Amino acid sequence: MDNNQFYDQIPDYLDGRLNPSEKNRFEQHLEQSEDFKKEVEEMKSFLQVMDQSVPVPSDRLKSRFEQVLEQEKAERGKVVQLGSKASSMWAGNVLKIAASIALLVAAFQMGSLFQQRKVNEDIAQLQNETNQMKQTAMLSLMENQSASKRIQGVNFIEEFERPDEAIIQALSNRLLYDENDNVRMTAFEALVKFTSSETVKNTFIEVLEKEKNPSIQVSIIQALVQIQEKKAAEPMKKLLEKDDTQPFIKEQIKAVLPSIS
The missing domain is CATH 1.25.40 (Serine Threonine Protein Phosphatase 5, Tetratricopeptide repeat)
Incomplete structure (x- = not known):
């Protein structure tokens, strides 16, 4: 069975978003194809790296992919030239995904920063108004x-x-x-x-x-x-x-x- 028809389901599978029927077919194919299983493991490893580090695609990430690809070439030799090319395309796609995730995370963090700043400003304003009320009461009583x-x-x-x-x-x-x-x-x-x-x-x-x-x-x-x-x-x-x-x-x-x- 062709890997391509299951490739788009990898992110949903890793996130646990497949329904039981889809998950069952996906895992059956996973057990039948070593190449596909490797791609799933590589995607899983990549997402774990993204969770554990600063979410900005770096030269180190690209270098890691290049090392993996070179290792693939060394192991498979000339027999899998087309597969190596596909892996290279896959690596490029993952880098694009990483860049997209980085932008989303950066946008989220900026939004959180501005939201927290607004909350701090509101708290400071409330404290200032409270102090003014206390001061007015104090001066009036005196x-x-x-x-x-x-x-x-x-x-x-x-x-x-x-x-x-x-x-x-x-x-x-x-x-x-x-x-x-x-x-x-x-x-x-x-x-x-x-x-x-x-x-x-x-x-x-x-x-x-x-x-x-x-x-x-x-x-x-x-x-x-x-x-x-x-x-x-x-x-x-x-x-x-x-x-x-x-x-x-x-x-x-x-x-x-x-x-x-």
């Missing part, structure tokens, strides 16, 4: 007439890994100008996590010059000393000169002032 609501707004800082300047400035205003001691202390506790910010450093120094609550004064002094902020030395000296500065605050300043002067 302007509320209720001190407990303002504290709630300050505590919203936990929702931001890297708060922007608008949030830092809003917290600084709470620390500088809020009339409630608890709100100011909560604002300080929020800002102390961001002492690398020049806005925060300057706010602490400014607060130190006007703050009357001893607990907040001590907390700010400790924070400024910890970051070795030398600009804090002058406002600390002024606190030492003020009559209304608590004695234990003065003792605290005297103990730490040499380390930043």
Whole structure:
């Protein structure tokens, strides 16, 4: 039986797409023809190589086919000249198939890349919109007439890994100008996590010059000393000169002032 009538079924056979009747006839012919069986094995080996490597036809692939063809010629000799020619044509067809597969895979990969990029952009946009909503809620709460609501707004800082300047400035205003001691202390506790910010450093120094609550004064002094902020030395000296500065605050300043002067 002629191989050609079964040749076109090789890909479907290897992919398991033949119906039972077709598969039975195909396998019967496969058992009867050694040449056809070799072609099927070569096609199977080729597809396995395609699955295991980068799907781009290369010189190595062409060289492999040429080696196989030369081996075929050496084994069959002059008796199978026509067969060798057919094998050469088959090799050329397989290279074309490889090129087509490479184009399909490349198109698929490019499509996947663009799709993933679109998903990433959508996620980034959603995160940005969510952060904007959180920021709006935070700033609104910090302007509320209720001190407990303002504290709630300050505590919203936990929702931001890297708060922007608008949030830092809003917290600084709470620390500088809020009339409630608890709100100011909560604002300080929020800002102390961001002492690398020049806005925060300057706010602490400014607060130190006007703050009357001893607990907040001590907390700010400790924070400024910890970051070795030398600009804090002058406002600390002024606190030492003020009559209304608590004695234990003065003792605290005297103990730490040499380390930043």
